[in-house]
Amino acid sequence: MNTFANHCRAQLQVPRNTTSKCILDEVTRKGATAKYLQRIRQVLRSQLNGKNKIRAINSYVLPVIRYPAGIISWPMEEMKATDVKTRKLLTMHGGFHPKSSTLRLYTSRKEGGRGQVSVRATVQDETSKIHKYIKDKASTDDVLSECLRQWGTEDEVLEVPSWEDKPLHGMYHRQITEVADIRKSYQWLEKAGLKDSTEALILAAQEQALNTRAIEAQIYHTRQDPRCRLCKEAPETVQHITAGCKMLAGKAYMERHNQVAGIVYRNICAEYGLEAPRSKWGTPPKVVENDRAKILWDFQIQTDKMVMANQPDIVVVDKEQRKAVVVDVAIPSDHNIRKKEHEKLEKYQGLREKLEKTWKVKTTVVPVVIGALGAVTPKLEQWLKQIPGTTSDISVQKCAVLGTAKILLRTLKLPGLW
Template sequence: MPNGTIKDIEERYKYLGIMQSNINHEAEVRHKAITEYKKLLHQVLCSQLNARNQVMAINTYALFVIRYTAGIIKWTEEAIKETYTATRKLLTVHGALHPKSDTTRLYLDRKDGGRGFKDVQQTVKEEAQNIKAYAASMATSDKLLAEFQLSALTMELRPDDEELDWHMKPLHGVYYRQIFKGDDLHQTYMWLNKGNLTANTESLIMAAQKQVLPTRQLQTKIYHTRDYPRCRLCKDAPETMQHIISGCKQLARNAYTKRHNRVAGVVYRSLCDEYGLNKPQHWWEAPGKVNENDRATIL
């Protein structure tokens, strides 16, 4: 410190994982954090975790490298947008997000019908607010934190009552507007919290609910790549998701019956477990006409 001044630090060093010299090297730290985030996201998506646990791992394991730097370096809108783009791209590559699917349900809670991903922008702002709140609480006893509080940027969080109104969209919201008329939404969305589906299967179900699978009706009315919207099997009605699931005469002959029996088989095996009855070893085996013991009889 010649003449009472501090020399500029020419060589860079790390302090608590943040690259510094006489300033924070924000651009380098952001680039490194995004690169590490992509790497961890890829690792999680390549794992054998089910869809729900994959999302939990991404929110805690991968997103942590972004969260750690929040409030210390400035995260620009461009950098945050890059994380969104990278997330959607990797999800699509690994089959966890349909290419035509709406992205708003990614960031809704699973109890509300979403996928449960953490919002990167909201995470960054929350962490910055937490640091600022801590500085404010300690500023009276710490002069350095008092100076920090004066220079800290104000971060505005998204209001709690601001909802992602995917259900109001003309195409993607059709499913929600149908079930909202009287169904128990808690029970309807329970499969997202209790299920053991792969990310690919969950993505496919979500895409079907949002009406983005390539049905002939969609290709005719939206994409304009086809002139004939009628069902390719029965030829009687427009080929929509609702028609395929429950309205096609051709599928009613076998596919709907098989689906019914598969669901009934789950109920049957649960009753066998509850009353101590013997049950088929494999789910595809048909049960006998009568199954009984001293506690119960199932026909």
């Protein structure tokens, strides 16, 4: 900060010519902005994942702006223009959907945003920090007190409305608030390490920003038939495509479901030293067994007619502890996760009683339910702990979200870029 005080002194000693100061400011701003945009392009072209690209922007690109920010004046229009340009570059590189929420781009990842910092916020933050420094030191330093006198005005407080309150952009957030663990539902943004284009796609899906036929007809009032392009039965919404279309149920949903169940399955195998399929695309055998355990995959268990649900995704029997766990996976619409969890529990109670009676093992039913766009209930972590082996909630959530991204890309025939 001593350098800064020296800078102030230098400025005050220069004959006070407003025009030359203005020109100097402008030249500095132009130079900084050009350097900033050059670095942004460099970061966007890199192979970094979505989270690390944004970290690079915040810690490697924005300092170019921050360095001169508090010292020279920076007109609001210029800051806004540079932010618009930044978002255009993001969009061009596939990292930000053009109709996605700008507020959310600048919200921290913990709160469900992308965690980018804007030029505007950087300049305002730096300016207010320097003002605070000057205010604190003005009483003991003549030069700084002269600075303070010249500045005079109070800092403009940056008031940021929240994306959750927006009618379309915040709809998903409001829908899942009642059923999901919000922090956990967004943790894939922090921990999954997805590509920026996948992050952008899933957030756009959550924000009703994707051009589905229903959105085109209802929001943009085009003459598009709002019904689903595949089944022609229901309105084509993101919810319908990701978890409600009967044309996708047989293959696409099944594939996503099996990928998630496969993670759990392989972790159980590892726990008991049983061999699992090497490739994540390989279908597990119906039965694997050793001295310690027996694992059934999608196996129809012989029961009397009273037990309707007798083919859960996984049954694992621990022979030493005389315990069995019945696991069933579901990836419903995000607002349905709690209901689905309950449904799965109820559905397998008959099978649980049957197994306890005939196999003489203590049996637990464990639902593994993840919303198609990542929402999870507060209980998911506890459920996973009841399954032998170690399955993290982030691993299954990441897998479900990736599966959904694939379904959206294929169905909406989205190109790589928007």
